[in-house]
Amino acid sequence: MGGRGKRIHPLPYADPNLPVQPRSMDPSKDLAAYGYGSVAWKERMESWKQKQESLHQMRNDGSGKDWNGDNDDADLPLMDEARQPLSRKIPISSSQINPYRMVIIIRLVVLGFFFHYRVMHPVHDAFALWLISVICEIWFAMSWILDQFPKWFPIERETYLDRLSLRFDKEGQPSQLAPIDFFVSTVDPLKEPPLVTANTVLSILAVDYPVDKISCYVSDDGAAMLTFEGLSETSEFAKKWVPFCKNYCIEPRAPEWYFQQKIDYLKDKVVPNFVRERRAMKREYEEFKVRINALVAKAQKVPDEGWTMQDGTPWPGNNVRDHPGMIQVFLGQSGGHDVDGHELPRLVYVSREKRPGYNHHKKAGAMNALVRVSAVLTNAPYMLNLDCDHYINNSKAIKEAMCFMMDPLVGKKVCYVQFPQRFDGIDRHDRYANRNVVFFDINMKGLDGIQGPIYVGTGCVFRRQALYGYDAPKTKKPPSRTCNCWPKWCFCCCCFGDRKTKKKTAEPKTEKKTRLFFKKAENQSPAYALSDIEEGAPGVETEKAGIVNQQKLEKKFGQSSVFVASTLLENGGTLKIASPASLLKEAIHVISCGYEDKTDWGKEIGWIYGSVTEDILTGFKMHCHGWRSIYCIPKRPAFKGSAPLNLSDRLHQVLRWALGSVEIFFSNHCPLWYGYGGGLKCLERFSYINSIVYPFTSIPLLAYCTLPAICLLTGKFITPELTNVASLWFMSLFICIFTTGILEMRWSGVAIDDWWRNEQFWVIGGVSAHLFALFQGLLKVIAGVDTSFTVTSKGGDDEEFSELYTFKWTTLLIAPTTLLLLNFIGVVAGISNAINNGYESWGPLFGKLFFAFWVIVHLYPFLKGLVGRQNRTPTIVIVWSILLASIFSLLWVRVDPFLAKNDGPVLEECGLDCN
Numbered sequence: 014m015g016g017r018g019k020r021i022h023p024l025p026y027a028d029p030n031l032p033v034q035p036r037s038m039d040p041s042k043d044l045a046a047y048g049y050g051s052v053a054w055k056e057r058m059e060s061w062k063q064k065q066e067s068l069h070q071m072r073n074d075g076s077g078k079d080w081n082g083d084n085d086d087a088d089l090p091l092m093d094e095a096r097q098p099l100s101r102k103i104p105i106s107s108s109q110i111n112p113y114r115m116v117i118i119i120r121l122v123v124l125g126f127f128f129h130y131r132v133m134h135p136v137h138d139a140f141a142l143w144l145i146s147v148i149c150e151i152w153f154a155m156s157w158i159l160d161q162f163p164k165w166f167p168i169e170r171e172t173y174l175d176r177l178s179l180r181f182d183k184e185g186q187p188s189q190l191a192p193i194d195f196f197v198s199t200v201d202p203l204k205e206p207p208l209v210t211a212n213t214v215l216s217i218l219a220v221d222y223p224v225d226k227i228s229c230y231v232s233d234d235g236a237a238m239l240t241f242e243g244l245s246e247t248s249e250f251a252k253k254w255v256p257f258c259k260n261y262c263i264e265p266r267a268p269e270w271y272f273q274q275k276i277d278y279l280k281d282k283v284v285p286n287f288v289r290e291r292r293a294m295k296r297e298y299e300e301f302k303v304r305i306n307a308l309v310a311k312a313q314k315v316p317d318e319g320w321t322m323q324d325g326t327p328w329p330g331n332n333v334r335d336h337p338g339m340i341q342v343f344l345g346q347s348g349g350h351d352v353d354g355h356e357l358p359r360l361v362y363v364s365r366e367k368r369p370g371y372n373h374h375k376k377a378g379a380m381n382a383l384v385r386v387s388a389v390l391t392n393a394p395y396m397l398n399l400d401c402d403h404y405i406n407n408s409k410a411i412k413e414a415m416c417f418m419m420d421p422l423v424g425k426k427v428c429y430v431q432f433p434q435r436f437d438g439i440d441r442h443d444r445y446a447n448r449n450v451v452f453f454d455i456n457m458k459g460l461d462g463i464q465g466p467i468y469v470g471t472g473c474v475f476r477r478q479a480l481y482g483y484d485a486p487k488t489k490k491p492p493s494r495t496c497n498c499w500p501k502w503c504f505c506c507c508c509f510g511d512r513k514t515k516k517k518t519a520e521p522k523t524e525k526k527t528r529l530f531f532k533k534a535e536n537q538s539p540a541y542a543l544s545d546i547e548e549g550a551p552g553v554e555t556e557k558a559g560i561v562n563q564q565k566l567e568k569k570f571g572q573s574s575v576f577v578a579s580t581l582l583e584n585g586g587t588l589k590i591a592s593p594a595s596l597l598k599e600a601i602h603v604i605s606c607g608y609e610d611k612t613d614w615g616k617e618i619g620w621i622y623g624s625v626t627e628d629i630l631t632g633f634k635m636h637c638h639g640w641r642s643i644y645c646i647p648k649r650p651a652f653k654g655s656a657p658l659n660l661s662d663r664l665h666q667v668l669r670w671a672l673g674s675v676e677i678f679f680s681n682h683c684p685l686w687y688g689y690g691g692g693l694k695c696l697e698r699f700s701y702i703n704s705i706v707y708p709f710t711s712i713p714l715l716a717y718c719t720l721p722a723i724c725l726l727t728g729k730f731i732t733p734e735l736t737n738v739a740s741l742w743f744m745s746l747f748i749c750i751f752t753t754g755i756l757e758m759r760w761s762g763v764a765i766d767d768w769w770r771n772e773q774f775w776v777i778g779g780v781s782a783h784l785f786a787l788f789q790g791l792l793k794v795i796a797g798v799d800t801s802f803t804v805t806s807k808g809g810d811d812e813e814f815s816e817l818y819t820f821k822w823t824t825l826l827i828a829p830t831t832l833l834l835l836n837f838i839g840v841v842a843g844i845s846n847a848i849n850n851g852y853e854s855w856g857p858l859f860g861k862l863f864f865a866f867w868v869i870v871h872l873y874p875f876l877k878g879l880v881g882r883q884n885r886t887p888t889i890v891i892v893w894s895i896l897l898a899s900i901f902s903l904l905w906v907r908v909d910p911f912l913a914k915n916d917g918p919v920l921e922e923c924g925l926d927c928n
């Protein structure tokens with residue numbers, strides 16, 4: 014991990030010859046955006062209101078002025094439908110958002126008075142309790158502020174797919190939609206079943222987009238022949254599946270989920286052949302599934318001599334930690350057509366080289382390898398990355414993204430379009446808040462009104478140029494990288510041509526389809542020397558300048574002229590003169606493990622290294638470069654994935670996320686210090702800070718959850734006896750907290766149970782996984798213990814929810830279990846004590862019991878998970894009966910184990926010095 018000294022990189026590539034755009038920072042605009050209640054803010058509100066009105070008018074008379082908020086003064090003349098903006102911002106209605114904002118302000122004021130009271134009124138006979146609780150409360154208040162204010166300007170968006178097709182995809186004309194490369198990452202075929210990956214790949218190949226514009230790259234970090242063979246089977250099955258999807262417009266286009274739908278599949282279907290074809294296809298899919306199962310069964314036991322491929326050669330990836338890079342192209346122009354004779358999208362298997370002694374950077378490293386391979390082979394200007402279990406659920410998803418990316422006005426500044434993560438197969442009550450609804454439907458909408466949502470690792474369409482570490486273009490004039498402003502050596506880039514010309518001149522395939530392409534490590538060298546690229550570029554001077562430039566770029570992007578040349582093509586396209594075989598050779602070169610040495614990969618370019626939550630870091634970097642991102646929520650969820658169902662797996666996932674945040678906190682990319690003076694907006698920074706400091710909240714949370722038990726056991730409390738004024742502040746604070754919650758649910762449409770699950774899991778995760786993450790993170794910083802990326806298993810499709818009830822013991826369970834026990838004991842002790850001491854002691858007890866109750870209800874789903882299903886009812890009954898039994902027995906015997914006398918030598922017993 015880099016030192017903390019080098020934090021700010023004002024202009025990382027200040028090379029005069031490079032098309033670096035100065036950052037688009039407009040201080041006046043930024044101030045206006047964040048000075049709540051200031052004059053500027055009021056003006057902004059006014060102009061917004063005016064805009065709303067004119068917008069309304071425009072809708073009514075159907076004129077097409079650009080009203081996409083980002084370009085206030087862009088004057089598009091009134092034009093026909095095809096020239097209208099492709100998307101629109103929909104602010105939350107003021108009747109919903111204004112009360113919400115008002116309550117937030119009130120809450121802030123009340124909080125001030127609350128703390129004034131708390132600080133001025135220490136509890137003298139329980140000073141430690143008071144001090145700890147006040148510190149915790151201050152911390153909670155601060156984390157509330159970090160979480161709350163990025164939700165000040167929530168927005169939603171609407172896309173116009175019909176306008177997109179009118180403009181770029183007219184019928185009867187060659188489509189002008191931009192090409193896109195799909196990335197799928199997989200690592201362990203046992204935890205991530207090949208059938209799951211196959212479904213994802215099939216949903217990509219069948220997506221509703223021109224075939225010649227899409228390519229699918231699958232990264233196999235496990236170098237598993239099972240994955241490879243699974244993909245080979247998948248490519249064969251795709252020849253039947255893809256035309257079926259397209260002919261009958263079915264959704265979703267992942268067969269497993271399509272056939273599993275419990276809806277009337279004949280609804281809206283009018284083609285007479287459909288029923289017959291569907292039946293046949295279902296059969297085909299079942300046969301395919303069995304073939305995959307057979308592969309999986311075969312892969313259970315590794316033969317002594319390792320795996321052998323069908324042609325008899327040994328599988329190059331037999332040693333997972335030490336193997337060459339492998340690439341295999343399935344389908345595509347020369348890989349056979351579908352059963353209707355149409356072309357299929359390219360499907361590329363990629364397993365990057367692994368050697369001992371190299372840091373492979375987990376998923377981020379895999380993604381960067383794909384960025385380079387795809388740049389060499391297809392170089393689409395956009396790419397979409399998906400985890401192997403996240404299939405395309407809405408075949409129009411890519412078009413949705415293009416409504417932003419290809420919009421001439423909004424698009425240029427957009428680095429990525431993030432879709433919310435949605436899940437299948439979660440238990441109805443979503444016990445462990447797997448759906449994360451609060452995050453995806455509240456926080457992310459809030460961020461979209463500022464600088465855009467954070468990147469969540471999957472379901473995200475990127476602009477390739479934004480991943481290359483460039484600053485965002487200025488608002489007014491989007492950059493045009495035409496060749497006349499470039500040194501001559503770049504001329505050859507222009508003859509790379511775009512895909513369409515390439516398609517026509519495609520060369521005969523030289524590789525036999527079944528042969529896997531890989532190369533031994535010893536003689537890895539660039540397949541293209543600089544001279545190849547410069548062929549035909551006249552002029553010694555310019556040539557020299559070109560070489561210098563080229564060298565600079567190679568220092569940044571690595572030693573591949575083909576790759577470097579590809580980075581200069583803003584609109585994509587590849588080298589026309591090269592044969593597929595030589596391109597594959599180059600592709601092997603760019604996935605070799607030494608390739609990234611001494612380059613900017615993972616530091617400034619591509620997916621950023623240094624954290625197991627590479628996603629936060631990667632998005633953060635782009636926002637620092639002044640890009641904005643877009644949050645797109647189509648009616649039909651764009652992508653769907655799976656989530657860990659049982660308690661232990663879920664806690665481990667949350668542990669990894671929290672650990673990733675702690676890693677970022679201690680890295681030089683910590684949002685608290687990094688990137689000032691760049692393009693990162695203030696509230697956006699708040700949100701990033703929130704997303705990396707939250708594991709630290711686990712410490713005050715743990716303390717706060719222990720307090721009620723201690724209070725009950727000792728008979729002390731964290732506040733002195735409340736005066737009327739004081740209880741007024743307490744009450745108002747409670748009411749404010751409650752109302753913000755309610756109003757938030759109202760504008761976002763999140764249901765109360767989702768919201769409540771989120772609260773519960775915040776406590777459960779907080780006192781277990783986040784706490785551990787903190788320790789592991791510190792261990793990493795102090796002792797250099799490396800962190801690992803444990804993938805979650807993407808369950809099978811066996812018995813429904815059986816996963817939910819599996820119980821696996823892990824140390825993560827200790828802290829919450831102890832808390833639960835302590836609070837139960839506290840309740841028992843408190844009640845029995847009150848009974849012993851007569852009527853007047855019930856009043857103060859009430860507050861403490863409420864406090865303990867708060868802890869117990871938050872941990873309730875945890876208790877359920879602990880208890881499991883087999884003896885679900887009995888065990889809970891047992892727990893409760895133990896509780897009640899002890900209360901009554903204590904009452905009966907009238908002994909009090911915790912209080913010897915009424916006025917308290919208890920303090921020594923609990924170990925707290927409360928004075």
Ligand SMILES: O=c1ccn([C@@H]2O[C@H](COP(=O)(O)OP(=O)(O)O[C@H]3O[C@H](CO)[C@@H](O)[C@H](O)[C@H]3O)[C@@H](O)[C@H]2O)c(=O)[nH]1
Binds near residue numbers: 205669804
């Ligand atoms: O060395 C590795 C480790 C993981 N992966 C892939 O990373 C993805 C995510 O792994 P998963 O176990 O499903 O993690 P989740 O917690 O479910 O994933 C969320 O959180 C991750 C960050 O921790 C993000 O990378 C993911 O995109 C996001 O969906 C999977 O496709 C893996 O195949 C690799 O390619 N190489």
Ligand SMILES: [Mn+2]
Binds near residue numbers: 400654655656
């Ligand atoms: Mn996952």
